[in-house]
Amino acid sequence: MMIDNSYLLGLFGTSTTTTSSTTSAATTATKKTQPTAPWSSTETASKPSDLVRSALAGRRLINESAVDLDLAGASADYTRLFALYKGLETLSALADRAGERGLSAIELAQTQKRFASGLEEVGDWLSTTKFEGVDLVQGVSSTKVKTTAGIEKSSTTFVSQPVHMGAISEPVAAFEGDVRFTMTVGSRAIQIDLADMGDTPRTFGAVVQHINAKLGDAGVSTRVSYEQIPGEAKTVKSGDKTITLPAGPDQWAFEIQGAVGETVSFSADAVSDAVYVTQGVGTKGVDQLLKFQADGGSAPAAAARVGDAFAVDGQVGQTALPEGVGTVRASATAADGSLWVVADLTAGDANQPIKGKSDVALMKFDSAGNLVSTRLLGAASEASGFAIAVGDDGRVAVAGSVTGALEPGKSGADQTVADSFVTVFDATGAEMWTQRRGAKAEDEATAVSFGPDGQVYVAGRARSAMPGATALGGWDGYVQAFSEHQTTPIAPVQGLAGAVAQFGGVGDDFVQAMTVSGSDLYTAGVENGRMVVRQFTLGEDGAPVLSATRDLGLAQGSIAGIAIDNGRVILTGQTENAALDLGAPTTAHGGGSDAFIAVMSADLQPAASDRLTYIGGEGDDTAADVVVKDGKVWITGANRAAGASDADPSQGYLSRLDPETGAVEWSRTWTADNAQARPATIAVASGGASVLDRLGLPQGEITQTNAKLLTQATALRVGDQFTVTPGNGARAVTVEITAKDTLDTLAKKIVNASSRQLKATVVTDKTAPFMQRLEITAESNKAGAVISSGAPGKDALGALGLTPGLISTTAGAESKDRKAYGLSLPNTLTLNGKEAIKASIEALASAISTVRSAYKGLGPQTAGTLTNSLTGKGGSTAYYDTQAANFQAALARLSTTA
Incomplete structure (x- = not known):
């Protein structure tokens, strides 16, 4: 270079x-x-x-x-x-x-x-x-600054996923056949059945008119319209060349025009299970969310996706993940059918900047693939998300590693060494508590599960002793329990670290999957080059005690997941080992790397009921992620030719298998741009697919307002801060972010901290009318003020998208007595x-x-x-x-x- x-x-x-x-x-x-x-x-x-x-x-x-x-x-x-x-x-x-x-x-x-x-x-x-x-500051010198971080204005309008492509006067394919659903506005359930339109062509205009007539008859104010999505030019890569394709035809979507005080939700009686797959396309990171309708159930057959050249039979949705997503390692569905995705961000959204080099985002999607919210972890330097779990009560636990500060001002024993972290959010995505636990050497949390009595269990690996444990050599595996505590019913929930078990040998040991079933906890991973499953018994205080171990032989691959179903341990992964130690396979190894499904008894003792199934052909087959549901195994991954590199063509697959017989009951394969599809995670939602997928509408209540709290809408964490030094000689004042701060309250804090030398107002972005930002200027005939970064690990300016510096009416211009200079450092x-x-x-x-x-x-x-x-x-x-x-x-x- x-x-x-x-x-x-x-x-x-x-x-x-x-x-x-x-x-x-x-x-x-x-x-x-x-x-x-x-x-x-x-x-x-x-x-x-x-x-x-x-x-x-x-x-x-x-x-x-x-x-x-x-x-x-x-x-x-x-x-x-x-x-x-x-x-x-x-x-x-x-x-x-x-x-x-x-x-x-x-x-x-x-x-x-x-x-x-x-x-x-x-x-x-x-x-x-x-x-x-002179005036000299570390940052910039200007007369006005504006946060790049923005927060969406309250809105009662909702736009669906695209439903139709082409002329608005044409009949819409998605409206054909049996299209019945319920639209609930406030407390009134309104039945919509397009069969009531008789022989009227089902154009977008006619369907909108039909729905609005039903809404009018019900006496509600909410109405439905349609939104035009203009076609845009698209660039694709073909080898080393970038080709710009002409703009495609316009697309059309539903627009729900809500009214104040009226909630709007959608439901359908005829449903089937839904399967979500995140995947990477080409050589980029993970950048798509696919939705499939499983066979069975009562939902009408899936309709062809609008504008998706690579859609396959049964695929009912495709959503582009936000820019800046680098890696996705885990996803899970909630009871309401929504999908939680944990992603590593190398860059924040234009309205939601990150503080450091990378951060972890918890993204929530509704059943139609609409991004409902993004909750940033708020790491000051670097962070990676490795695991997610959703509890029966809706809580969401995320685990991974963090380097540098996470909790404001706390960087662990060494700010250059990665530590494990676990954060628990409530069902809305608001943070409840965070715990950072680290050995002196690097460590990371790679799995998380909810246990009995609200316990949270984290498993991972560490290069030295975790607090309260003993190191064994190289990388060791570990399991740690966390409990929750409130000093009073209205006090914040605190996460308390409990007992920890560290295990392995003198080689490198890696926990890649974990699950909790009653009073038993199971881990699976590669230990000193071998696949090992461990069973721990959970004591009354939640402490994990090792009770059984099973060695399945040379790994020559990795573990994708572990689950307990009907008293059986079901293990999945990928391996080149054609003779894992579980007896004769029901389906033989096909060559190269194959996915596998292993079934064994809950006590991990060899038994005649053990089963082993290999999945794959002569090439390399990966097992990216797995879900066990209703006794069946859902697995996704990629197929490549033997010896192919990451840059070579690959196709994605999604299959459902019977783990007892190894029979493949349902399967789909697909490709993508540049002949590369790389599935990353899988999640299954019971009854999550319906005719609403054709209409681009979600099941459940639609989101018509967005959280206004800074700690929920940006990378800011409670305790982050910056300093305002008034130019009139008054003392410097530290502005600290609290859990209840909004753009409005922050504006007031800045004005007060500056001794009213600055003016801070919430403004609407002219180029994005739905977005609000904070604009700071110097008051007329005032000295202005210097805004400085907070202490290391506590700085709030990065998450706000502000640069430290002087804000003054004389900034950048000669004045009678002095000039202002910014070092831009x-x-x-x-x-x-x-x-x-x-x-x-x-x-x-x-x-x-x-x-x-x-x-x-x-x-x-x-x-x-x-x-x-x-x-x-x-x-x-x-x-x-x-x-x-x-x-x-x-x-x-x-x-x-x-």
Whole structure:
């Protein structure tokens, strides 16, 4: 990867062929009006190696007492600027060092750690240091800022999934046949049967008119209309080429126009089971949600999907997952038929930014595939979601790993090492409690289940001892119990860590699945290369005690799931081992990697009732996920040719099997864009499919309003904060996010914290009229205020989509007495990788440029003094030639290793 250095070199007034010029260093003796700057050609440049050595020795980066000005009576602002310059110069040297080849892992870690603490030191110093003649802030300097985080306005309008494609005057295929459902508005159940239309062609307009007549007769205010979805051009990849296809025909959907005080829900008497599959398409992450109608039940036959070129018989829905979804590892249905999906986000939605590099999202979809809500975990750095469980009471538990802060200000024993976490949400998606548990080395939670008496069980793996347990060597498996507690009936629910069991051997052990049945808990995973199932007995206090173990032989694959059904343990996964230790298989291994279903007794003892079924052909067959329902096994995965790579064609499959006989009772296969379909998770909803799927409508109550709480609609967590420092000299005030904060309450907090130097208002986005954001401006004839990031692990600005900085009416423009400068120096800079190092070098070069501009802004330069530095006027000093060369060399090193 080549890096264009012209931007950085331009900051120093040089080009890629710049050389030192003795003539550019000539000066004219005049009366001194400013102290000699540390970047002047008459000053001796600090050696980068000396700066790095000093920083790693623990010396402060900014030391005003070490600055010696050569002009008596000069403003103290010069001392501050020169000290800041030296600090930024040291950070640059650290970034340069991190990009050098041959750096040992130990020294790199030390350099990264010192850079992080040094950046924090610079930020703290800027937030507390007062300048007399300029305003200087770490972030930007502007007259107005607006959050990128937005919250949807209250709405009584609901738009369904697309139902028809083509001319609105044409009869709609989805309306043909037996179309009967109930629309309940408030307390009135209104029966809709399109057979009542007689011979009238079932166009969209005619059906809407028929439904509205029924609603009018029932005396309700809610009405139905149709919404046009214009066709859009689509880009697809064919090999290395990107092809843009012309816009397709328009699509049409139902629009429900609700009325205040009237809830609206839909139901159908004739239903069948529904199966949801999340999948990746092409080489991207997981980006689609598919819905299938299972055979059996009483629902009418599924209709062909609108606009889906890859739909197969029985597929009744397809929904694109939000942008930024990287990985989906778990999904589950709730009792109301809704679907919960846990996803890793590499980027937040445009209206819901994440704080760090990645976060975990809990997404709720209704039965029609509409995204109802997205609840972000709110990790400050990185997080991954590995497991989900839905309790009988509607609670949702999510488990995974987190690096850096999760609970505000708490980063675990080491902020660079991953810890396990579990978060429990109520049925609406509101967080109830979070527990972070970590060993000294890295660990992660890979499975979660609800147990008796409200207990929550988490299983995972750890490289060292979990708190309260003993390490055995390498990666160990672990199981831990959590209970819930309330000090008073109205107090918040707390999650309390209980007993933990750590198990395995001297090799690497990995729990990949877990289930709880009564007083028994089962885990399954790969331990030292072998497939192992363990049974634990749960004590009165919920403590798991190992009671039985079964070794199924060499893994040569992985576990997809484990379940207890009718007194049997049903295990599924994929393997290349054609002779797992469960006796003769009912269906033989087909070659390569095959999916498998293993049935064994609940006490894990070998028995004549053991069953083993292999699923697959000569190629490689994966078992991505599995669900056991009503004694049958639903399994999904992908089929590839033997020896194929991840980039080669694959097709998805969904099958239902009898685990006793191995018979395949129902099966579908499909492909996708670029001939690649990669199923990831599966979930089954009893009675979740009906004629409503044809109409793009969900079962149950439709969502007509959205949560307005910031902690539910954004990545903010209770306790996140930022600081407002009024420009009128008042003290800095910390604004802290509470569980009840909305955009309105946050606006009031900002105004009060700024001593009314700022104005904060909730505005409607002109480009997205359904979205509201927070806009902050300086009050007229007021000094404005500085908004600074919160403490590490507690910063709220990232989740709000705000950049730290000065908000002032004079920002960016000369005023009579002073000018405002923003360093645009993110507090999220790191040295973790080549791209991060490159970004840090560029940001620091820009910040150094701003410091030089602030130096000039304090007063006129001496006539004849070198004027070119980062402003581009005049010649380049020898010192800055050296600095430019240093930056060029640093970026060149990154280019050659990228």
